[in-house]
Amino acid sequence: DTGVSQDPRHKITKRGQNVTFRCDPISEHNRLYWYRQTLGQGPEFLTYFQNEAQLEKSRLLSDRFSAERPKGSFSTLEIQRTEQGDSAMYLCASSLTWSGRETDTQYFGPGTRLTVL
Amino acid sequence: QKEVEQDPGPLSVPEGAIVSLNCTYSNSAFQYFMWYRQYSRKGPELLMYTYSSGNKEDGRFTAQVDKSSKYISLFIRDSQPSDSATYLCAMTVTGRDDKIIFGKGTRLHILP
Numbered sequence: 390d391t392g393v394s395q396d397p398r399h400k401i402t403k404r405g406q407n408v409t410f411r412c413d414p415i416s417e418h419n420r421l422y423w424y425r426q427t428l429g430q431g432p433e434f435l436t437y438f439q440n441e442a443q444l445e446k447s448r449l450l451s452d453r454f455s456a457e458r459p460k461g462s463f464s465t466l467e468i469q470r471t472e473q474g475d476s477a478m479y480l481c482a483s484s485l486t487w488s489g490r491e492t493d494t495q496y497f498g499p500g501t502r503l504t505v506l
Numbered sequence: 507q508k509e510v511e512q513d514p515g516p517l518s519v520p521e522g523a524i525v526s527l528n529c530t531y532s533n534s535a536f537q538y539f540m541w542y543r544q545y546s547r548k549g550p551e552l553l554m555y556t557y558s559s560g561n562k563e564d565g566r567f568t569a570q571v572d573k574s575s576k577y578i579s580l581f582i583r584d585s586q587p588s589d590s591a592t593y594l595c596a597m598t599v600t601g602r603d604d605k606i607i608f609g610k611g612t613r614l615h616i617l618p
Contacts, residue, residue, distance in 0.1 A: 431608030497549035
């Protein structure tokens with residue numbers, strides 16, 4: 390296993406279109422997180438899953454955003470009716486709850502860079 | 507006021523110098539403190555992780571946490587051009603599995 394993977398790496402879309410991103414976490418990691426990072430800012434938490442259950446959603450996650458993790462493995466993040474303000478890097482991270490190992494934490498993927506024209 | 511404040515830089519230092527990066531925060535409930543390194547167009551990579559107040563050293567990196575002042579620092583000794591990146595301070599309330607609150611990051615340039 391080579392880490393968290395995200396697809397696509399880049400997405401250019403026109404305003405009003407729907408987009409969907411995929412995240413494949415490290416195998417056996419039961420927690421999966423989505424963050425959004427805009428230029429010059431740190432990542433901001435959007436939502437997270439424990440297995441297939443979505444446990445918390447940020448107020449940043451408007452009604453146009455929906456995330457799923459149907460079988461507790463990969464996750465998708467969909468943005469409907471995209472707006473220019475949605476342009477950002479969307480980062481996925483995964484972790485193993487209560488692994489007991491000092492070095493375990495959230496491992497981040499390379500991100501999907503979204504540009505809305 | 508944002509929960510975590512971090513000077514965005516950029517910070518330029520000559521190779522071999524000691525680099526000091528820091529953040530302040532407002533939420534006294536934070537207990538777990540981290541530093542991430544992020545290269546351009548890549549995801550953040552964990553550098554240092556500390557719990558509560560104190561110091562932690564790992565090779566050329568030292569992390570310090572002062573909870574009484576709500577202030578954390580990262581020191582890089584013998585800085586190298588490969589250390590050029592954005593450094594993000596980050597913290598959580600309940601542990602490594604909690605949502606992470608990040609600073610905006612400091613861009614660091616090590617000049618050869």
